[in-house]
Amino acid sequence: MTSKGDSSPVFSEAIRARSVTRWRWRAAISAVVVAALAGCAGFVWFLSLVLPNEHKPSRNADGIVVLTGGSSRVSDAVELLAEGYGKRLLISGVHPTxxxxxxxxxxxxxxxxxxxxxxxxxxxxxxxxxxxxxxxWATERGFRSLIVVTSNYHMPRAIVELSHSMPDIELIPFAVVGEKWREEPWWTSGAALRLLLSEYVKYLFAEVRVAFGGVGQGGRPDTEIQPPVAPRKPATASAN
Known part of the structure; x- marks a missing residue:
């Protein structure tokens, strides 16, 4: 027969083990809740950076760059060039063909x-x-200021990347607002919400990567500036 004195240490150890387990579960749940709240707050802040309306640049710049990928980006950039907002336009990200x-x-x-x-x-x-x-492109031409043209949801991440790559060049954003964004609020469209959430995650990744010195820069190697290319011949391929 086991005495009370013999079973007490075992019983106490079991109680301590259950207590530690409960504490760990509570800590894990608390961490998940805090992370979820922080993520929601960050997403709300990100939405404040996504402009709902287009506004012409506050001033002219040396050049204009448009990042391809969204409807009407190129046409809006060409319109800014025609209105004299910049001396020259770069269309970046055109398909090789x-x-x-x-x-x-x-x-x-x-x-x-x-x-x-x-x-x-x-x-x-x-x-x-x-x-x-x-x-x-900007360094080859001695440009000190650029108007950046891209979609409103893409602009926050684009500015992070461009500012990191060109800290000595002033960037003036021109956010393009697509027709779908004007026709209905983003929260009524599942596709728009998924796009914003995806862009928010990419934006956070860009901010973290830049904070750590641009680790994982990606794309083509950022090597020394190449000499200006020779004058182009008339193109025969189609453009993006």
Whole structure:
């Protein structure tokens, strides 16, 4: 027969084990709740950076860069160039098989401007390499200020990447607002909400990566500035 004195230490150890287990579960649940609340608060803050309306740049700049990927970005950038907001335009992220001809077909009235004052970047494959190629282009031309044209939801991340790559160049954002954003609030569209959540995660990753010195820059290597390319020949391929 086991005495009370013999079973007491075992019983106390079991109680302590259950207590530690409960504490760990409570700590884990608390951590999940805090992380969820922080994520929601961060998302709300991110939404405040996504402008709902278009506003013309506050002033002119040396050049204009448009990051491809959204509807009407290129046409809005060409319009800014035509209005004299910049001396020259870079269309960054054009597909390697594309050229000026398709842009000319979609913007026939802008053909003289496209032929004289627009450059295509076919090297960039993502926002990080957009920043690398834009820095290369701006440095070659001695530009000290740029108007950045991209979609409103993409602008926060684009500014993070471009600012990191070009800390000595002033960036003036021009956020393009698509038709779908104007027609209905984003919270009524599941597709828009998923897009914003995805962009929010990418934005956080960009902020963290830049905070740690740009680890994982991605895209093409950011090597020394290359000499200016020779004057281009008339393009025959289609553009993005």
């Amino acid at each position: 594309n050229g000026f001809s398709d842009i000319q077909r979609s913007l026939p009235e802008s053909q003289p401007l496209l032929m004289c004052c627009v450059d295509l970047d076919r090297s960039a494959v993502n926002t990080r390499s957009n920043a690398t190629e834009t820095r290369r």
